[in-house]
Amino acid sequence: MADPVARQPRLFVANRGEIALRVIRAAHALDIETVLGVSVADRDSAAAREAGRIVVLGPAPSRDSYLNISLVVHAAVATGCTLLHPGYGFLSERPELAELCAEEGLIFVGPRAETVRAVGDKISAKAVAEAAGVPLTPGSGKLESVDHALEVAEGIGYPVITKASAGGGGRGMIVARDAEELRRAFDQASTTAREAFGDDTLYLEAYVERARHLEVQLFGDGEGGAVHFGERDCSIQRRYQKMIEEAPASILSDELRAGLRAAAVDLLASIDYCNAGTVEFLYDEARQKFYFMEVNARIQVEHPVSEQISSHDLIKLQLGLALGTATLPRQDDVVLAGHAIEARILAEDPERDFMPCPGRITRWVPATGPGVRVDSAVQEGSMVPPYYDSMVAKLIVTGSSREQAVARLSDALKRFKVEGIATNIPLLQAIVDHPGYRANAVSTKWLENTLLPAFQTERSE
Amino acid sequence: MTDKGKSPALPSDDLQAIVEQFNASHWRSLELEFHGSRLFLSKDSGALPTWDNRSSGGAVATVATLPPPPLGAAVTNAPAAPRAGIAEGHVVVKASSLGTFYRSPKPGADPFTQIGDSVDADTELCLIEVMKLFTTLRAGVKGRLVQILVDDGVMVEHDQPLFVIDTNG
Numbered sequence: 001m002a003d004p005v006a007r008q009p010r011l012f013v014a015n016r017g018e019i020a021l022r023v024i025r026a027a028h029a030l031d032i033e034t035v036l037g038v039s040v041a042d043r044d045s046a047a048a049r050e051a052g053r054i055v056v057l058g059p060a061p062s063r064d065s066y067l068n069i070s071l072v073v074h075a076a077v078a079t080g081c082t083l084l085h086p087g088y089g090f091l092s093e094r095p096e097l098a099e100l101c102a103e104e105g106l107i108f109v110g111p112r113a114e115t116v117r118a119v120g121d122k123i124s125a126k127a128v129a130e131a132a133g134v135p136l137t138p139g140s141g142k143l144e145s146v147d148h149a150l151e152v153a154e155g156i157g158y159p160v161i162t163k164a165s166a167g168g169g170g171r172g173m174i175v176a177r178d179a180e181e182l183r184r185a186f187d188q189a190s191t192t193a194r195e196a197f198g199d200d201t202l203y204l205e206a207y208v209e210r211a212r213h214l215e216v217q218l219f220g221d222g223e224g225g226a227v228h229f230g231e232r233d234c235s236i237q238r239r240y241q242k243m244i245e246e247a248p249a250s251i252l253s254d255e256l257r258a259g260l261r262a263a264a265v266d267l268l269a270s271i272d273y274c275n276a277g278t279v280e281f282l283y284d285e286a287r288q289k290f291y292f293m294e295v296n297a298r299i300q301v302e303h304p305v306s307e308q309i310s311s312h313d314l315i316k317l318q319l320g321l322a323l324g325t326a327t328l329p330r331q332d333d334v335v336l337a338g339h340a341i342e343a344r345i346l347a348e349d350p351e352r353d354f355m356p357c358p359g360r361i362t363r364w365v366p367a368t369g370p371g372v373r374v375d376s377a378v379q380e381g382s383m384v385p386p387y388y389d390s391m392v393a394k395l396i397v398t399g400s401s402r403e404q405a406v407a408r409l410s411d412a413l414k415r416f417k418v419e420g421i422a423t424n425i426p427l428l429q430a431i432v433d434h435p436g437y438r439a440n441a442v443s444t445k446w447l448e449n450t451l452l453p454a455f456q457t458e459r460s461e
Numbered sequence: 462m463t464d465k466g467k468s469p470a471l472p473s474d475d476l477q478a479i480v481e482q483f484n485a486s487h488w489r490s491l492e493l494e495f496h497g498s499r500l501f502l503s504k505d506s507g508a509l510p511t512w513d514n515r516s517s518g519g520a521v522a523t524v525a526t527l528p529p530p531p532l533g534a535a536v537t538n539a540p541a542a543p544r545a546g547i548a549e550g551h552v553v554v555k556a557s558s559l560g561t562f563y564r565s566p567k568p569g570a571d572p573f574t575q576i577g578d579s580v581d582a583d584t585e586l587c588l589i590e591v592m593k594l595f596t597t598l599r600a601g602v603k604g605r606l607v608q609i610l611v612d613d614g615v616m617v618e619h620d621q622p623l624f625v626i627d628t629n630g
Contacts, residue, residue: 056618078616
């Protein structure tokens with residue numbers, strides 16, 4: 001087989017929507033040809049119009065098209081592609097895809113298959129983090145008795161939460177704020193665990209009362225070198241789905257910020273990580289400590305906020321590193337400045353329990369102006385198909401400070417007009433204009449516990 | 462303007478000529494149907510080239526446009542099969558999956574079928590291979606094979622028309 005790097009590079013884009021379009025445009029800017037695999041429902045998509053060529057993978061449902069590894073790799077090889085970009089979601093974190101690409105002589109734009117596998121499994125990812133000296137949520141091994149639990153809790157510090165060794169799903173999970181509560185919790189959780197899982201073994205973890213979701217954007221050179229592009233705060237979530245992300249994380253002191261970034265660099269460097277990756281942390285505001293959550297071995301939805309504050313095009317960097325035409329910048333050359341916020345615009349109706357609202361977009365006026373960027377793959381007349389993720393656009397604003405960025409986001413949301421489908425724009429507006437958000441006094445539960453009840457009451461009146 | 466000619470595809474030079482004539486004309490739109498493909502040119506709204514044009518190199522992708530579908534219409538995922546150009550009683554057999562199209566059971570062997578052969582529903586027409594996994598495509602109807610639309614050994618896409626079977630008589 002000819003050396004794939006030697007000839008004109010041709011990229012297979014194994015994704016859809018805005019990220020497919022984003023990758024296609026970055027590739028064309030680097031003089032890389034593109035082939036886009038589409039489902040029947042996406043034949044006329046914006047990404048399909050800009051791709052050098054499209055290939056119909058299969059019917060609309062993802063499992064018959066975007067999620068079928070054999071179809072995707074076959075299409076890439078048969079169309080003469082030399083590299084493949086998986087985007088996010090779909091097959092991006094399936095080690096089998098990276099493996100099959102390697103077997104077929106395709107460059108996978110991402111980490112090596114064994115890396116994807118090592119960090120994809122929660123237990124092995126924790127082992128990797130621990131070995132690199134990255135802090136994990138303080139916890140215990142299996143508890144022998146209630147006295148053992150009390151002793152462990154003294155070491156961790158209250159509040160703590162009991163967890164069943166044999167299972168999950170919230171059963172056996174009880175929060176205890178002092179020794180007295182822990183005595184009761186231990187008995188109750190043991191009983192629940194025995195009934196639910198046939199095993200009453202418990203362990204204990206520190207309970208994080210006010211948590212922030214923080215994450216560090218990184219790139220690795222595959223040889224132990226890793227560079228960070230700053231951190232993001234993604235605490236505005238609903239049911240673990242991020243809705244607003246910003247960079248940098250203003251909550252952190254300089255010392256904590258440096259520690260967080262260094263921990264993430266150490267982790268990826270320790271596994272010779274290659275290409276783009278993110279290390280996610282839970283930040284405990286009360287204890288002022290961060291704990292490792294997981295590694296996302298791919299580009300993420302919210303990568304634009306890191307691009308905005310670092311002035312690096314991360315997709316181009318991914319492609320350049322994969323092709324060997326670019327090298328990792330030195331850490332000193334990644335200069336971070338300003339503040340960026342991304343709001344995800346979803347075809348969902350927040351007034352009807354976030355019901356997905358696919359359909360034809362009859363009016364589409366994205367916000368424009370200084371510091372405003374919209375990453376999207378829809379326009380007036382576009383059909384939002386019902387088969388896929390409901391995100392239709394990412395509205396990204398940048399300012400010199402958080403205050404300026406928030407003001408620009410509020411203003412941009414007011415000017416963003418979408419008709420034909422319901423969107424979460426009114427909810428995003430309510431979030432951004434809320435004093436709690438303005439003061440950056442939020443947590444991962446804030447949207448669900450504070451903002452949404454007020455929003456829904458106000459709307460129903 | 463409709464061309465019911467029997468040529469399996471229109472050469473891209475001809476397409477280019479049609480587009481140039483259209484651009485030079487005072488027509489707002491033009492619809493052309495030919496065996497295996499449909500072409501719609503319009504001077505209004507955003508570009509939406511048809512599936513067949515894109516697969517054959519997209520020579521007209523920058524000018525061939527579709528009017529936006531009527532508001533509230535269903536997803537425009539109509540199969541790219543020839544319909545208007547197909548004669549009465551002719552059935553198009555389409556690719557069940559993306560993959561490599563093989564007319565023979567193995568390299569060097571005789572093809573499963575030839576043009577003119579009688580087929581019934583169970584007759585094997587071709588193999589479609591996806592990463593070394595072969596699927597047999599059967600005729601599905603009784604009739605006579607009148608057209609093979611794809612060359613042996615090429616990649617076909619999901620739903621791509623492959624064979625035409627005459628079910629008359």
